[in-house]
Amino acid sequence: MPEQPHKFxxxxxxxxxxxxLGRLLMTLPPLDRPGDPSYLQMAQDILRFNFHAxxxxxxxxxxxxxxxxxxxxxxxxxxSILGITASLMIFDxxxxxxxxxLLSFVVGxxxxxxxxxxxxxxxxxxxTLTSFLLVTSVWLFTRWDGVRExxxxxxxxxxxxxxxxxxxxxxxxxxxxxxxxxxxxxxxxAKMQRREGLRTTFFFAxxxxxxxxxxxxxxxxxxxxxxxxxxxxxxxxxxxxxxVELAPDRFxxxxxxxxxxxxxxxxxxxxxxxxYYRGALPEVERQTGKTESQxxxxxxxxxLYLEIHHPLLCLRRAELGWIEFWGEPSSEEVEWRQGGKxxxxxxxxxxxxxxxxxxxxxxxxxxxxxxxxxxxxxxxxSRHEHLIFAVALMVSVCAAFTEFGxxxxxxxxxxxxxxxxxxxxxxxxITATSSEGVRAHF
Numbered sequence: 208m209p210e211q212p213h214k215f216x217x218x219x220x221x222x223x224x225x226x227x228l229g230r231l232l233m234t235l236p237p238l239d240r241p242g243d244p245s246y247l248q249m250a251q252d253i254l255r256f257n258f259h260a261x262x263x264x265x266x267x268x269x270x271x272x273x274x275x276x277x278x279x280x281x282x283x284x285x286x287s288i289l290g291i292t293a294s295l296m297i298f299d300x301x302x303x304x305x306x307x308x309l310l311s312f313v314v315g316x317x318x319x320x321x322x323x324x325x326x327x328x329x330x331x332x333x334x335t336l337t338s339f340l341l342v343t344s345v346w347l348f349t350r351w352d353g354v355r356e357x358x359x360x361x362x363x364x365x366x367x368x369x370x371x372x373x374x375x376x377x378x379x380x381x382x383x384x385x386x387x388x389x390x391x392x393x394x395x396x397a398k399m400q401r402r403e404g405l406r407t408t409f410f411f412a413x414x415x416x417x418x419x420x421x422x423x424x425x426x427x428x429x430x431x432x433x434x435x436x437x438x439x440x441x442x443x444x445x446x447x448x449x450x451v452e453l454a455p456d457r458f459x460x461x462x463x464x465x466x467x468x469x470x471x472x473x474x475x476x477x478x479x480x481x482x483y484y485r486g487a488l489p490e491v492e493r494q495t496g497k498t499e500s501q502x503x504x505x506x507x508x509x510x511l512y513l514e515i516h517h518p519l520l521c522l523r524r525a526e527l528g529w530i531e532f533w534g535e536p537s538s539e540e541v542e543w544r545q546g547g548k549x550x551x552x553x554x555x556x557x558x559x560x561x562x563x564x565x566x567x568x569x570x571x572x573x574x575x576x577x578x579x580x581x582x583x584x585x586x587x588x589s590r591h592e593h594l595i596f597a598v599a600l601m602v603s604v605c606a607a608f609t610e611f612g613x614x615x616x617x618x619x620x621x622x623x624x625x626x627x628x629x630x631x632x633x634x635x636x637i638t639a640t641s642s643e644g645v646r647a648h649f
Contacts, residue, residue: 215302215308218298218308218309218311218312218315219295219298221312221316222291222294222295222298222312222315222316222319223291223295225316225319225320226287226290226291226294226316226319226320227287227291229319229320229325230287230290230325230328233320233322233325233326234283234325234329242330242331242332243331243332244331245263245264246264246268246269246272246331246332246333247272247277247331249261249263249264249266249269249272250269250270250272250273250277251273251277252269253266253269253270253273254273254277258429259429261425261426261429262426262429262430262432262434262436262437262500263436263437263438263499264436264438265373265374265375265376265377265422265435265436266374266422267336267371267374267375268333268336268375271285271336272331279331282331283328283329286327286328286329286335286336287325287328289328289335289336289338289339290319290324290325290328290335290338290339291319292339293318293319293338293339293342293343293623294315294316294318294319294623295315296342296343296346297314297315297318297319297342297623297627298311298312298314298315299311299346300345300346300349300591300627301314301315301627301630301631303349303350304589304591304631304635305631305634305635305638307634310634313630314626314627314630314631317626317630318622318623318626318627321559321563321622321623321626322555322559322560322563323560323563323619323622324338324619324622324623327619332616333375333376334616334619334620336375337372337375337376337379337620338619338620338621338622338623340368340371340372340375340379341372341379341598341620341621341624342623342624343368344365344368344369344372344382344386345591345594345595345598345624347361347364347365347368348365348386348389348591348594349591351364352590352591358403358406358407359406359407359410361390362390362406362407362408362409362410362411363410363411363413363414365386365390365411366386366410366411366412366413366414366415367414367418369382369383369386369415370414370415370417370418370419371418373415373418373419373435374418374419374422374435376620377435377436378602378605378606378609378610378617379602380419380435381601381602381605382598382601382602383415385594385597385598385601386411386594387408387411388597389590389593389594389597390407390411391404391407391408419435422435423435430498430500431500431501432500432504437499437500437503437504438503439503439504439507440483440502440503440504440505440506440507440510441483441484441488441503441506442609442610443506443507443510443511443514443609443610444465444482444483444487444506444507444509444510445483445610445611446510446514446521446524446525446528446608446609446610446611447509447510447513447514447520447521447524448465448469448482448611449520449524450513450517450520451465451466451509451513452466453513453516453517453520454509454512454513455512458508458509458512460491460494460495461487461491461505461506461509462509464486464487464490464491464494465482465483465486465487465506467486467490468482468483468485468486468487468490469482469486471486472485472486483506487506488502488503491505491506514608521608524611525607525608526607527611528606528607528608528610528611528614529603529604529606529607529614531614531615532603532606532607532614532615532617532618533567533568533571533603533618534563534564534567534568534615534618563622563626566625566626566629566630567618567625569629570599570625570628570629573588573592573596573628573629573632574596574599574600577592577593577596581593588632592628592632595624595627595628596628598621598624599621599624599625602617602621603617603618
C-alpha cells in the first residue's frame with residue numbers, strides 16, 4: 208500500500224465497505240448472471256480426480272470453482288473479494304500516479320462498482336479472475352519498475368502472473384511478449400545479451416514454461432494435441448462462419464455439416480457457438496467416429512485454410528470483432544421498453560454502462576495516440592500507461608482474429624485498467640493545465 212498507510216486507512220476501509228455494499232445492492236433483486244456449465248463440469252472432475260476428459264478448458268478457474276465447493280453463493284463471495292482487492296490495487300496505483308488520496312479513492316471506488324464487472328462476479332465465468340490477474344500484473348510492474356533490487360523476484364512474479372492469466376483464459380498467452388518487452392529493452396539488441404538481461408529472461412520464462420508448456424504437455428498426453436485448449440476449432444469456425452461456403456471439396460463433410468447446422472439454428476451472433484456444439488460437432492462425430500478433440504482439430508484446419516486463402520474476408524470479420532470488443536451496444540441495450548418506463552436500478556445500470564462505453568472510447572483514442580508517441584519517443588504518456596495500452600490493444604487484436612460472438616465480454620477484464628487510465632490521465636492533464644494557468648496569472 209502507499210507510504211504513510213495510517214493516512215489512508217479510512218480510504219481502504221471505505222473501498223472495502225462501499226464495494227461490499229454496492230455488490231449487495233446490485234445483486235438484490237437477483238440479476239441475470241452469466242454462467243458456463245463447462246467450468247462446473249471440469250470443477251466436478253477435479254473433485255473426483257477424473258482427468259481423462261481434460262483439455263476443453265484451461266485449469267485455473269475450474270480449480271477456483273472446485274475450491275469453492277461448486278457452491279454458487281461461495282463463488283460469488285470469493286469473486287467479490289477478488290474484485291474489491293483489485294480496486295485496492297487500483298487505489299494504490301492511482302495514488303502513486305497522482306499523489307492525491309481523495310482522487311485515488313474515487314478512482315478505486317468507480318472501478319469497484321462497474322455494473323458489468325459486478326454482474327460477472329455473480330456468475331460462473333472467468334472474467335473476474337482474469338481481471339484480478341491483469342490488475343495484479345500491472346500493479347506489480349508499477350511497484351517494481353525502475354527498482355534494480357529484487358530483479359529476480361520481479362521477473363518470477365510477473366512471469367507467474369502472466370502464466371496464470373494464460374491458464375485462466377488462453378487468449379492471455381499473447382501477453383507474454385508484451386510484458387517481456389517492457390521488462391527488458393529489446394532495442395538495441397545488445398542489452399538483451401547482457402548478464403542482467405539473460406537472468407531476467409530466464410526467470411521470467413521459467414514459470415511460463417512450467418505452467419503453460421506443462422499444461423500443453425498434459426493435453427498432449429491426454430488428447431494427442433499440444434495446445435492449451437481443444438476449443439480452437441469452435442472458436443475459429445465462429446470467425447469464418449459467414450464465408451464457410453468457400454471451403455474446397457476436401458473439407459466437404461465439415462463444410463456441409465456446418466452449413467446444415469446453421470440452417471437449422473436460430474442463433475444470434477452472441478450464440479453462434481450453438482451451431483458448433485448442437486449441430487456440426489455431433490454430426491461429424493457420428494459420421495467419422497472421431498473424438499471431440501479430433502473433430503475440433505479438423506474444424507480448426509478448415510478455418511485456418513479459409514483465413515489464409517481469403518485474407519480480405521478474414522480482415523473484414525476481424526474488424527467487426529474488434530469494434531465489438533470496444534463496446535458495440537448489445538441488442539438488449541438498443542431495444543425500447545414497452546411504455547417507456549424503467550426501474551431505478553435499470554436506469555442507473557443503463558447510465559453506468561453508457562459512461563463505461565464512453566470511457567472505453569476515450570481509452571481507445573489515448574491508446575491509438577500512444578503508438579506514434581512511442582515510435583517517435585514523445586514523452587506524452589508514462590511507461591506504465593504504455594504498458595496498459597499495449598496489453599489492451601494486443602488482446603483486442605488477437606481476440607478479433609481468433610474468436611467471434613463474445614468479443615465484448617473479452618473486454619470486461621480490462622474495465623478497471625481502462626477506467627483507471629482515463630481518470631488518472633484526465634486528472635493529470637487538468638492539474639497541469641490549472642497549474643500553468645495559475646503561473647500565467649501571476
